[in-house]
Amino acid sequence: MTNSPAVPSRARLPVVAIVTRHWGQAADEAAAATRLVAGALARHADVAVVQLVENAGATYFDSVFEIHPAAVHGANPRRLELLRAAMNGHADASGQPPAAAELLRRYGGEAPEVQGELKKIAPDAVVLAGVDQPWDVSTLGRPGDESRPPVLVIPFLDAGLPVPAEIVRLVEHADRIGTVHPDERAALVGLAPGRERDILPVDLAIGVNRHATADPLIGVAGFGEYVLLIRRFPARGPRLERSVNAEMLPAILDGLSVAEVDGETWRICDDHNTTVLPVNPSGVNFARLVARARATIDVRPPGPVGTLAIESMLLGIPAVVPDGSAAKAHVAAANGGLWYRNIGELFDAVRVLVRTPLGAVLAGQGRAYAQTRHGDIDDFVARMAALVLGHRPAAPPHGEAGRGA
Amino acid sequence: MDALSENDALDAATIVEQLRSLVSEGRREYPRSWMPRASYEDLVVHDGREPIHLHESIYYLHRHWNMADSRSCKKIGWGPQAIVQRLLSRIINGAMSHYFAEEQMFRSHLARSIDAIAYRVDNLNYADQRALLGAVREDLIELACHVDNLSYADQRALLGAVREDLIELARHVEHRLDTREIDR
Numbered sequence: 359m360t361n362s363p364a365v366p367s368r369a370r371l372p373v374v375a376i377v378t379r380h381w382g383q384a385a386d387e388a389a390a391a392t393r394l395v396a397g398a399l400a401r402h403a404d405v406a407v408v409q410l411v412e413n414a415g416a417t418y419f420d421s422v423f424e425i426h427p428a429a430v431h432g433a434n435p436r437r438l439e440l441l442r443a444a445m446n447g448h449a450d451a452s453g454q455p456p457a458a459a460e461l462l463r464r465y466g467g468e469a470p471e472v473q474g475e476l477k478k479i480a481p482d483a484v485v486l487a488g489v490d491q492p493w494d495v496s497t498l499g500r501p502g503d504e505s506r507p508p509v510l511v512i513p514f515l516d517a518g519l520p521v522p523a524e525i526v527r528l529v530e531h532a533d534r535i536g537t538v539h540p541d542e543r544a545a546l547v548g549l550a551p552g553r554e555r556d557i558l559p560v561d562l563a564i565g566v567n568r569h570a571t572a573d574p575l576i577g578v579a580g581f582g583e584y585v586l587l588i589r590r591f592p593a594r595g596p597r598l599e600r601s602v603n604a605e606m607l608p609a610i611l612d613g614l615s616v617a618e619v620d621g622e623t624w625r626i627c628d629d630h631n632t633t634v635l636p637v638n639p640s641g642v643n644f645a646r647l648v649a650r651a652r653a654t655i656d657v658r659p660p661g662p663v664g665t666l667a668i669e670s671m672l673l674g675i676p677a678v679v680p681d682g683s684a685a686k687a688h689v690a691a692a693n694g695g696l697w698y699r700n701i702g703e704l705f706d707a708v709r710v711l712v713r714t715p716l717g718a719v720l721a722g723q724g725r726a727y728a729q730t731r732h733g734d735i736d737d738f739v740a741r742m743a744a745l746v747l748g749h750r751p752a753a754p755p756h757g758e759a760g761r762g763a
Numbered sequence: 764m765d766a767l768s769e770n771d772a773l774d775a776a777t778i779v780e781q782l783r784s785l786v787s788e789g790r791r792e793y794p795r796s797w798m799p800r801a802s803y804e805d806l807v808v809h810d811g812r813e814p815i816h817l818h819e820s821i822y823y824l825h826r827h828w829n830m831a832d833s834r835s836c837k838k839i840g841w842g843p844q845a846i847v848q849r850l851l852s853r854i855i856n857g858a859m860s861h862y863f864a865e866e867q868m869f870r871s872h873l874a875r876s877i878d879a880i881a882y883r884v885d886n887l888n889y890a891d892q893r894a895l896l897g898a899v900r901e902d903l904i905e906l907a908c909h910v911d912n913l914s915y916a917d918q919r920a921l922l923g924a925v926r927e928d929l930i931e932l933a934r935h936v937e938h939r940l941d942t943r944e945i946d947r
Contacts, residue, residue, distance in 0.1 A: 437933060440933060441930070441933055455930070457930060457934075461934075461937075690775055693772070693775040694775070695775060696775055696779055696782075697775075703779075703782065703783070703786075706782045706786070707779070707782065710778065710782065716773060719772075720778075
C-alpha cells in the first residue's frame with residue numbers, strides 16, 4: 359500500500375468523494391471526525407462531500423469543501439432510533455428479525471440522487487462515512503472491479519452496541535474499512551471473514567494545545583488541584599449524566615476541587631464555593647482547563663469516536679470514561695485511565711487516580727500511546743492518503759495542498 | 764492497589780477488575796446498581812404549575828378585603844357639595860356602623876378561609892404527588908433489583924419480549940399514522 363509509484367502530479371489532483379450524513383453544524387463526534395478525514399485528504403486530493411440531508415434547504419454551505427446535497431426521502435429518524443434501541447439486544451446484525459430489518463430499511467429513507475452526484479463528481483476514490491447510507495451502494499461495484507474507484511468505509515460504530523445490519527451491505531462493497539477505535543475492528547472482523555487485512559485503523563489525529571499546561575485558565579488558581587467533570591447541557595441525557603454533578607464529588611475527593619464543563623457553562627467548586635469561570639468556552643481554553651486537571655471524568659452519553667479521552671491522554675491527564683464506549687476502547691488500549699459502569703465505580707476510579715501514584719503512571723502511559731497513535735497530524739495526513747488513494751505521498755510543500763472540489 | 768503501584772507498566776483493566784473485586788467482597792459505599800433519578804422533589808416543585816395561593820385573585824383579595832378607608836368621606840373643603848357629602852357620610856356610617864363592622868369581619872374571615880383553603884390544596888397537591896412519585900420510585904428500584912437478580916438467559920428473554928413489544932408498537936403506530944393519512 360505504501361510503495362505504489364503513482365504519486366499524483368501537481369497538475370491534476372485526484373478527486374475524493376465523501377458520502378455522509380455526518381457533516382455540517384451538528385456538534386457530534388462523527389461529524390467532527392468526518393471533517394478531520396476530509397481535511398487530511400484535502401492535502402493530497404480535491405475533496406467533494408455528498409451530504410445526505412432530510413431537508414435539502416438545511417444544507418450546510420461550507421467555505422472549504424464543495425457540498426453536493428442529496429435529499430433523503432421518506433426517512434423517519436424518530437422511528438428509526440426507537441427501533442434501533444429495540445434491536446440493541448441482538449448479539450449480531452444477521453440475527454435480526456426480518457420484520458425489524460425491513461422496518462429499519464424503510465425508516466432510514468432513500469437517497470437516490472447520490473448516484474447522480476457521484477457521476478457528476480467522477481471521483482478517483484470514495485469514502486462512505488457512517489453506516490447511514492440509504493442509497494444503492496451496489497452501484498459502486500464490488501472490490502476487484504477495475505473500472506470502479508476504491509471505496510473506503512468508516513462506519514463510526516458505537517462500542518458496546520451490536521453492529522447494525524446495514525454494515526454488512528457496506529462491507530461487501532468496500533475495498534477497505536477504516537476503524538476509529540480499537541473495539542470497532544473486533545466487531546467488524548466477525549462480519550467480514552477473510553478480510554481482516556482490509557480492516558485498518560484510521561487513528562484520527564487530534565490537534566490540542568500542547569502548551570496549555572504552561573498557561574492556567576483564569577479563575578481556577580484559587581481552587582488548587584481539581585478534577586474535571588464533563589457533562590452535556592441540557593441535562594437530558596442518560597441517568598448517570600444527570601446524577602453526577604460537581605457538588606457531589608468534593609465530598610469524596612477530600613479537599614480536591616471539581617471543575618465542571620456543562621456545555622458552554624464552565625464552573626469550578628470546592629467544599630464551600632462555586633465560581634462560574636469567566637472565560638470563552640473555546641477549544642484552546644478547554645485544553646488549558648484539561649491540562650491542569652488531575653483527571654478528566656466523562657459522564658456524557660458515549661460517542662462513536664472517543665475524542666475527549668484522546669485529548670485528555672495527549673495532554674497527559676488520565677481519563678475516567680464510561681464502560682462500553684469508544685473512549686473506553688482507547689483508554690484500555692492505552693492503559694491511560696479507568697472506566698466505570700455505575701456511580702460507585704466512577705467514584706472508585708476517581709479516588710484511585712487522585713489518591714494513589716497509579717494516576718501518574720496511567721497518565722504517562724496514556725500520553726505515550728496517544729502521542730504515537732493520535733499526536734502526529736502529518737503522519738495522519740499521509741496515512742489517510744494511503745488508506746483512501748492507495749499511495750503514501752511525500753509531504754507537499756506549503757501552498758500546494760488540494761482543496762475542496 | 765499498593766502492589767500495583769510498584770510496577771512500572773500498569774494494566775488499566777487489572778486495576779478496574781481489582782476495584783470490582785473489592786466491591787464484591789463487601790465494600791459498597793456508593794450505589795452500584797440502577798437507581799432512579801434522585802430529584803423527584805424538583806419534579807414536584809418545578810412542574811410548571813403555579814401554586815393556588817399565589818393566584819392573582821387571591822392576591823387581590825389580600826389587598827382589598829379591608830374596606831374601612833372606602834367608607835370615610837374623602838371630600839375636603841367648605842363648598843356646599845363637600846359639606847353635604849360629609850354630612851351624608853356621617854349619617855350613613857352612624858346608622859349602619861353595626862352592619863359595616865359585621866361586613867368587615869365577614870370579609871376578613873372570608874379572605875382568611877380562602878387563603879387557608881388555597882394553602883391546604885397546594886399542600887395536598889404536593890403531598891399526593893410526592894407520595895405517588897415515591898411509590899413509583901420504590902417500584903422502579905424493586906424492578907431493577909428483580910432484573911439484576913435474573914439469570915443472563917432470563918434477562919435476554921425479558922429483553923427479547925420488550926423488543927417484540929416495541930416492534931409491535933412501531934407497526935401499530937405506523938398503521939395508525941397510515942390510516943390517518945388515508946382519512947385526510
